[in-house]
Amino acid sequence: MNHTETGVPLFEVKDLRVSFGRSETQLEAVRGISLTVNNGEVLGIVGESGSGKSIGMLAALGLQPETATVSGSVRFKGKELVGLSRRELRKLRGSRVAMIFQDPLSSLNPVMTIGAQITEALQLHNDQLSNKAALERAEELLKLVAIPQPDRRLSQYPHEFSGGMRQRVMIAMAVANDPDLLIADEPTTALDVTVQAQIMEVLADLQERLNLGLILITHDLGVLAGHADRVAVVYAGQIVEQASIDDLFAAPSHPYTRGLIASIPDMTADRERLFSIEGMPPALGRLPVGCAFHPRCPMCQEVCRTTAPLFRGNQKHEAACHFAELAEGGR
Amino acid sequence: MTRYILRRLFAMPFLVLGIVTLAFLLTTLTKGDPLTAIVSERQMNDPTVIAAAKARWGLDRSLPERYVIYVGNLVTGDMGTSFITRRAVAQDILFRLPATMELVIAAMIIGSTIGIALGVLAAYFRNTATDHFARLFALFGSSVPVFWLGLALLFVFSVKFGILPGPGRMDARLPLPDEITGFLTIDALLAGDLRVFIDALWHLILPAFVLGWSVAGTISRLVRANMLEVLGREFILTARAKGAGEMRVVLRHALRNTLVPTLTVIGYSFAYLLTGAILTETIFSWPGMGSYAVSAARGLDFPAIIGVTIVGGVVFLITNLITDIAYVIANPRVKLG
Ligand SMILES: Nc1ncnc2c1ncn2[C@@H]1O[C@H](COP(=O)(O)OP(=O)(O)OP(=O)(O)O)[C@@H](O)[C@H]1O
Ligand SMILES: [Mg+2]
Numbered sequence: 212m213n214h215t216e217t218g219v220p221l222f223e224v225k226d227l228r229v230s231f232g233r234s235e236t237q238l239e240a241v242r243g244i245s246l247t248v249n250n251g252e253v254l255g256i257v258g259e260s261g262s263g264k265s266i267g268m269l270a271a272l273g274l275q276p277e278t279a280t281v282s283g284s285v286r287f288k289g290k291e292l293v294g295l296s297r298r299e300l301r302k303l304r305g306s307r308v309a310m311i312f313q314d315p316l317s318s319l320n321p322v323m324t325i326g327a328q329i330t331e332a333l334q335l336h337n338d339q340l341s342n343k344a345a346l347e348r349a350e351e352l353l354k355l356v357a358i359p360q361p362d363r364r365l366s367q368y369p370h371e372f373s374g375g376m377r378q379r380v381m382i383a384m385a386v387a388n389d390p391d392l393l394i395a396d397e398p399t400t401a402l403d404v405t406v407q408a409q410i411m412e413v414l415a416d417l418q419e420r421l422n423l424g425l426i427l428i429t430h431d432l433g434v435l436a437g438h439a440d441r442v443a444v445v446y447a448g449q450i451v452e453q454a455s456i457d458d459l460f461a462a463p464s465h466p467y468t469r470g471l472i473a474s475i476p477d478m479t480a481d482r483e484r485l486f487s488i489e490g491m492p493p494a495l496g497r498l499p500v501g502c503a504f505h506p507r508c509p510m511c512q513e514v515c516r517t518t519a520p521l522f523r524g525n526q527k528h529e530a531a532c533h534f535a536e537l538a539e540g541g542r
Numbered sequence: 543m544t545r546y547i548l549r550r551l552f553a554m555p556f557l558v559l560g561i562v563t564l565a566f567l568l569t570t571l572t573k574g575d576p577l578t579a580i581v582s583e584r585q586m587n588d589p590t591v592i593a594a595a596k597a598r599w600g601l602d603r604s605l606p607e608r609y610v611i612y613v614g615n616l617v618t619g620d621m622g623t624s625f626i627t628r629r630a631v632a633q634d635i636l637f638r639l640p641a642t643m644e645l646v647i648a649a650m651i652i653g654s655t656i657g658i659a660l661g662v663l664a665a666y667f668r669n670t671a672t673d674h675f676a677r678l679f680a681l682f683g684s685s686v687p688v689f690w691l692g693l694a695l696l697f698v699f700s701v702k703f704g705i706l707p708g709p710g711r712m713d714a715r716l717p718l719p720d721e722i723t724g725f726l727t728i729d730a731l732l733a734g735d736l737r738v739f740i741d742a743l744w745h746l747i748l749p750a751f752v753l754g755w756s757v758a759g760t761i762s763r764l765v766r767a768n769m770l771e772v773l774g775r776e777f778i779l780t781a782r783a784k785g786a787g788e789m790r791v792v793l794r795h796a797l798r799n800t801l802v803p804t805l806t807v808i809g810y811s812f813a814y815l816l817t818g819a820i821l822t823e824t825i826f827s828w829p830g831m832g833s834y835a836v837s838a839a840r841g842l843d844f845p846a847i848i849g850v851t852i853v854g855g856v857v858f859l860i861t862n863l864i865t866d867i868a869y870v871i872a873n874p875r876v877k878l879g
Contacts, residue, residue: 274782297788305785312783317776322798322874332784368874384784 219289221424222248222308222392227283227293229263229270231495238495241267242448243283248392251422255435255456257471258445259492264428265313267445268394272308273300287392306336309385313397315377319369325380326365329353332387352383356413375406379413386417392424399434411438433475436460444468447493447503452535454528464523464530466508502533510534543870550863561855562616565848566609572842576601579625579842599625612848621852622845626837631849634834639853640724641711642830645753645822646815648746653754653815654761654808658797661765665773666792668766676766680759688818692752692825699748709827712742749826753818757811764807768800775799801872809865813858 229241241263248254256264269275271285273292285292287308292300304310312318320328329352330345340348346365353361356379369377378398385393395414399407415438418425427439435442435456442459444452444467452465463469470488490507493499499506505515514533522529523536577592580599585591596602600611615622621631664676699706707713711726719726719733727746730739772778773796781795823832831850838846 269779272783274779301785301787303785304783310783312776312779314776318780320777320781320795320799322801322872323795331786335785370875381780384780 220247220286221250221252221288222426223284223286224267224271225284225286227267227271227285228281229266229275230280231276231278236496237280240279240448240495241270244443244445244448244450246443246450246453248424248426250391250424251418252441253418253425253427253439255432255439255442256426256428256445257430257432257435257442259430261492262445263448264430264445265396267448268310268396268426268428272304272310272394273297274304274310302336305332305385305390306388307390308392308394309388309390310394310396311378311381311385311398314401315374315381316401318381319377321369324366324368325349325353325372329365329380329384329387332384336388348387349383352387353380355386355417356380356383358383373406374402375410378402378410382410382413382417386421386423389421390423392426393418394426394428396428397430398427400429400431407434414438431475432471444471447498449503449531451504451532452530454530458528462528464528464535465504465532466510466534467504468530470507502531546870547867550866554859554863557859558852558856559613561859562613562848562852563609565851565855566612568851569844569847570605574842576625576842576844616852621849624838624846625843626841626846631845634846635831635849635853637724638829638831638834641726641828642816642819642823642832643857644725644727644746645749645828645830646812646819648750649753649815649819649822650757650808650812651754652750653757653811654804656754657758657761658765658804660758660762662769662792662797664762664766665769668770673766676762680762683755683757683759688752688756688821689825691755692749692822695748695752696825706748707741707745709825710745711829712738712745716741749822749828752825753815753822756818757808757815760811761804761807765800765804768803769796772796772799802869805868805872806865809861809868812861812865816854816857 224247225245227241227244228239230237230239232238244263244267246254246256256268258264266275266279270279270281271292273281273295275281281293283293287303292303319325323331326346326349329349330342333345333348334340349365350361353364358364358376358379364372369380372380382398398414399410402410411434414425414427417423427435429435432442439456441453441455443450444459444465446467452459452463452468454462454464459468460472463472467488470486473486474488488507493503493506499516501517502508502511502515502520505511508515512533518533520531520533520535522531524530576599577586577595580595581591593602600608603611612622619632621635623629624631624634627634660676660679664673667673696708700708712718716738717735719729719735719738722729722732726742727739730736730742769792773792778791778795781791786795819828819830820832820835822828823830824836827833831853834846835850837843838850
């Protein structure tokens with residue numbers, strides 16, 4: 212089952228573009244993203260709010276809003292998903308590819324019991340499964356994500372669960388059909404810091420046990436430390452740097468990445484050292500000429516204002532900056 | 543839950559008493575002299591006739607006295623005698639209430655079915671022709687008066703094309719089924735008389751549609767707004783990410799979440815339907831409470847007016863109670879002690 216051996220990656224996105232609106236006034240929210248996830252690999256996607264992380268991944272699964280136009284290629288186990296029929300996409304979603312969302316408070320249906328929601332996920336992809344068997348499996352799943360008293364919990368409604376517990380339910384539901392790929396869109400952003408760690412723990416544990424390919428979307432690079440294998444840094448709808456997590460922290464090549472690293476809240480230091488990158492990310496449709504990051508870049512040069520940088524480096528570590536010096540061993 | 547219902551039931555008698563008192567007081571406030579309804583004009587100058595009539599109908603007693611007697615009688619189910627029909631008001635009402643209820647319930651079923659369906663479609667296909675049609679339909683239903691709509695449709699479907707029957711509850715040439723529920727359609731079914739059932743249903747469609755249209759409009763607007771809100775919530779995305787089809791997403795996930803406000807508006811539209819029934823019944827010669835109320839009001843038939851008001855109020859109370867209970871059942875977040 213290991214597709215890396217046969218040369219076909221689990222999930223391969225090439226030049227994915229998502230835009231909103233009609234032809235002349237089209238605004239591009241995702242401007243050509245390419246990335247690859249192999250079996251059992253954890254890819255972190257990091258970037259500020261509005262950089263197109265969610266829209267990009269939603270579009271990859273055909274879940275974008277109606278007003279969006281998607282182009283490019285998304286291959287899952289070699290199968291092209293862009294332009295795939297709704298039926299075929301439905302078969303994949305929730306079974307081979309699952310997704311969980313940012314806000315556990317609103318991502319569960321408030322008028323259905325937890326049990327009904329999990330069994331629905333199971334039965335949607337297995338019409339032979341009896342209600343009883345589905346409920347048993349649902350109970351197992353709740354156990355898997357360490358929810359106490361799972362049998363009792365099944366008949367409860369989302370509002371009877373805390374935020375952390377709800378995110379556990381979402382995770383349980385996502386892995387219900389033993390997917391190959393899980394896309395977790397900021398799974399901990401809406402939670403308390405202590406709960407965040409627990410949820411990351413659950414995710415990491417399941418990822419390892421089920422050998423999940425995992426895409427972990429976040430705007431906090433710190434969350435990825437210790438969890439991701441590789442990281443893609445997104446700025447204004449494009450990937451600006453991609454590297455293994457160790458390389459990224461050891462030798463960040465894009466000034467934006469360095470800014471992100473500097474703004475990780477440092478828990479160990481007594482002083483609150485909250486660095487933040489100056490300025491705001493560009494609004495949709497107001498992209499600066501040249502490098503999209505240049506107005507905020509501390510090392511902006513003349514060339515940055517006129518020419519968009521191309522990727523430099525190699526497949527293991529690349530960055531889109533005129534001044535990235537990866538080939539020479541990084542700076 | 544049971545405790546909540548019991549508490550509500552316990553409050554009912556007091557509310558009813560309140561309605562009785564109000565109905566009673568309101569009629570005494572009217573300027574009209576009920577004697578004109580009882581005594582013929584020529585005899586109005588004859589003091590002995592007047593005195594006898596006053597004594598006969600209890601009009602010689604003081605207001606508090608009359609009130610106490612009325613409430614006492616009401617407890618035994620006696621609502622007095624109608625000035626006009628000279629029959630017991632309770633009997634008159636019992637005879638006419640089912641006709642109104644049948645009309646109103648049919649109107650409610652038609653109105654909420656059309657309203658919910660249109661609301662869902664309008665939301666799902668927002669800003670398309672479907673949505674515009676639904677908006678127009680709703681606007682028409684709520685702005686065109688019932689009597690105009692009734693007459694127009696009656697003209698088109700009955701007079702012009704003869705597809706639907708004219709006014710009335712059923713063809714007078716058909717045998718009346720035994721009265722069990724008072725609902726002609728149901729009684730016909732119980733009697734096993736399919737011909738009468740179909741005829742009664744045929745007669746019911748147009749007035750029920752006319753009456754239901756206005757609430758269909760209101761309901762469809764509310765359902766549309768709620769559906770739009772719900773369809774934008776994240777759990778809809780979750781359902782799609784699970785692999786649910788659009789049909790399931792819309793009906794099972796979205797629509798169920800709009801149930802609470804929808805039920806509420808349907809429940810409260812009942813009062814509107816009751817009042818709307820008065821006009822509809824008049825146009826369609828429907829032998830219900832509405833037409834009874836109209837003739838009672840015209841004839842200053844005080845016992846009948848009070849009786850109709852009380853029964854209308856009680857029906858309203860009961861539907862409110864049902865609405866509130868349904869609200870609790872449909873909404874898992876409401877917890878009642
Ligand atoms: N339905 C939509 N119509 C128009 N523009 C949209 C729509 N959805 C998202 N966008 C735009 O697309 C851009 C990317 O949004 P996206 O939600 O992917 O950001 P994100 O990186 O996930 O941010 P966050 O960290 O806040 O979740 C934003 O500028 C947003 O305004
Ligand atoms: Mg997002």
